[in-house]
Amino acid sequence: MADREAASEHTTVLYTPEQRRRRDASIWTLVQGILAPLQFVVFLVSLVLVLRYLSTGAGETLAIASVLLKTFLLYAIMITGSLWEKDVFGEYLFVDMFFWEDVVSMLVMLLHSWYVLAVIFGWYGPIGQSYIALAAYLAYIINAAQFLWKFRLARQGVARTSGVGGQSTPAAEGVS
Numbered sequence: 001m002a003d004r005e006a007a008s009e010h011t012t013v014l015y016t017p018e019q020r021r022r023r024d025a026s027i028w029t030l031v032q033g034i035l036a037p038l039q040f041v042v043f044l045v046s047l048v049l050v051l052r053y054l055s056t057g058a059g060e061t062l063a064i065a066s067v068l069l070k071t072f073l074l075y076a077i078m079i080t081g082s083l084w085e086k087d088v089f090g091e092y093l094f095v096d097m098f099f100w101e102d103v104v105s106m107l108v109m110l111l112h113s114w115y116v117l118a119v120i121f122g123w124y125g126p127i128g129q130s131y132i133a134l135a136a137y138l139a140y141i142i143n144a145a146q147f148l149w150k151f152r153l154a155r156q157g158v159a160r161t162s163g164v165g166g167q168s169t170p171a172a173e174g175v176s
Helices: 002-008 017-025 027-056 060-089 096-121 125-156
Strands: none
Touching: 017 060, 027 060, 027 125, 060 096, 060 125, 096 125
16 A cells, blocks of 8 residues: 555656656747736736726726736737747656646636636626636636646655646656
């Protein structure tokens, strides 16, 4: 039983030496390094503006514009992130090491897109739209935490588990 527990708790590294080389050489690594903190700053400002609008009724246009800007940056980071995954892992999305991050990213994209459609078509009114934005932001916070955790692991050089559902996969074995 101890052997089985030890086997299930083994560590693997996130990138192979070749993947690390491709990661470091990819222009998309730099782009992601710029877009991610920019998007986070826009998120914080937008969150304050949306909460201000919901609590006071003031600043509706500014709140809407801020969520639209956040959404634009999200689309940019998703597109460049998929190009980064292609450069590093040879697939645009859902590589083993980032599967769950990509799944939650799709939820984040869905919620932000729902917000944009609600604004364009006037669905739910400004208050309902603001609540959609807050739901999108909650999903974004979860997704950002996933990526920050993975970034931390990459800096340490290991991950506790790998693959879909935490199962070790051949593609993930030996990844640094």
